Amino acid sequence: MTAQKDKEKQAAAKVAAGMIKDGQVVGLGTGSTAEFVIREIALRGLRITGVPTSVRTARLAVTLGIPLADINSVEAIDITIDGADEFTPELYLLKGGGGAFLREKIVAERTLREIIIADSSKLVAQLGAFRLPIEVIPFAQRYVEQQLEKLGASCLLREGFVTDEGNRVLDADFGLIGDPAALALELNNITGLVAHGLFINLADTVIMGKGAEIVRFNRHGS
Numbered sequence: 001m002t003a004q005k006d007k008e009k010q011a012a013a014k015v016a017a018g019m020i021k022d023g024q025v026v027g028l029g030t031g032s033t034a035e036f037v038i039r040e041i042a043l044r045g046l047r048i049t050g051v052p053t054s055v056r057t058a059r060l061a062v063t064l065g066i067p068l069a070d071i072n073s074v075e076a077i078d079i080t081i082d083g084a085d086e087f088t089p090e091l092y093l094l095k096g097g098g099g100a101f102l103r104e105k106i107v108a109e110r111t112l113r114e115i116i117i118a119d120s121s122k123l124v125a126q127l128g129a130f131r132l133p134i135e136v137i138p139f140a141q142r143y144v145e146q147q148l149e150k151l152g153a154s155c156l157l158r159e160g161f162v163t164d165e166g167n168r169v170l171d172a173d174f175g176l177i178g179d180p181a182a183l184a185l186e187l188n189n190i191t192g193l194v195a196h197g198l199f200i201n202l203a204d205t206v207i208m209g210k211g212a213e214i215v216r217f218n219r220h221g222s
């Protein structure tokens with residue numbers, strides 16, 4: 001199963017790498033799927049400047065000889081390739097299994113094209129089988145938990161995990177999420193909640209490996 005998933009991830013990564021042009025500023029995602037595209041960029045000798053979404057990704061890129069830029073030194077990011085834990089055909093994403101979703105979301109907000117690559121297990125009709133990651137500043141942990149409980153979630157603290165920004169992650173179970181856009185707005189209003197893993201209207205395209213095929217999903221109007 002894992003071998004099949006890896007083949008699908010790799011096939012999607014190859015297609016995504018083919019969308020990158022020399023000279024571009026490229027957002028580099030985090031996770032096992034994103035790793036395939038980072039390796040593919042190095043393998044093809046693409047002359048890009050990478051903007052990493054995590055310390056983990058930065059380390060991998062440096063090891064592979066990919067030049068990096070600080071996000072605050074670039075005016076725009078041409079294209080970003082990242083993974084997701086779940087996505088719907090409408091291109092709502094649930095991200096953050098790897099805990100890098102705050103930086104991933106900032107990079108996604110700043111990129112001209114957000115491309116998500118995935119194996120076929122990530123496609124769902126409704127988000128929420130995967131717990132929703134929520135990044136909180138340590139001081140607000142209990143307060144945010146209480147607010148999430150009021151919204152119907154049960155939370156698990158990701159034990160022993162600290163984000164690249166020094167924060168904690170709560171993995172929240174909301175059950176299946178009927179209206180991700182509405183939930184995202186509610187979460188955005190909680191003080192001390194730094195980021196959540198719902199990506200609404202951020203992905204332009206999902207490239208999914210499915211067996212020997214590649215299936216593309218495009219956001220309406222993008």
Ligand SMILES: O=C(CO)[C@H](O)[C@H](O)COP(=O)(O)O
Nearest residue numbers: 031032033083096097098100
């Ligand atoms: O959001 C993420 C990290 O914060 C990853 O994209 C997501 O967890 C998917 O990971 P993988 O490609 O290993 O399945």
